[in-house]
Amino acid sequence: MSFSSPGFIFAFMPVFFTCYFLVPVRWRNGLLMLASLAFYSIDGGVATWVLIASIVFNYVIGLMIDRRSSSLQRTLLLVIxxxxxxxxxxxxxxxNFFISAANDVRGLVNGGPRWRWRISCSRPASRSLPFRACPISSTSFSANAVQPEP
Structure with missing residues (x-):
């Protein structure tokens, strides 16, 4: 579902805003997170679990960094x-880019057989790897999770 689809404009958004203004202020961030995950899961499906795991991991790492007093430990946790x-x-x-580049280098060096380990979001991958759905939002989430705040 896209932001311009009728399902979002006439169903998801009105229900969300109604709930948002009816819940107490202290619950609004939680509602916003749940609504975002629900919206993402409509198209993301099983890949939503990758996003949920990233959220939980970042929360736990943030708590661990906050509880450490040593600058070295905090830096190490941040890098991890x-x-x-x-x-x-x-x-x-x-x-797929790494495999393609490795195949190009391997072909230039010794003309050997090409590796077929590829991930496809539209059709099942080759026999070497099982099908993996590509989580659309994990790219922006990962980028936002590692960038420093201004």
Whole structure:
């Protein structure tokens, strides 16, 4: 569902705003998060779990950073958080690029057989890997999770 679809404009958005203004102020952020996840799950399906796992992971890492007094421990946790946030991004968005580049290099060096490990969002992948749905929002979520605040 896109933001300009009739289902969003005439169903999802009015229900959301009605609920938003009826709930107490302290629950509004939670409602906003649940509505965002519900909206994403309409098209994202199972890939919504990748986004939920990223949200939970970032929350836990944030709590761990907050509870540490040592600057070194805080920095180490921050680096771990950034690296682990980039893994889904690299896997879903850049895996095919890495395999293609490795095939090109391998072909130039020794003319060997090409690897077929590819991820496809529109059809099942090759025999080497099972089908993986590409979470659309995880790219923007990962980018926002690792960028510093101004």
């Amino acid at each position: 958080g950034i690296v682990l946030n980039l893994i889904p991004l690299l896997y879903y968005k850049y895996w």
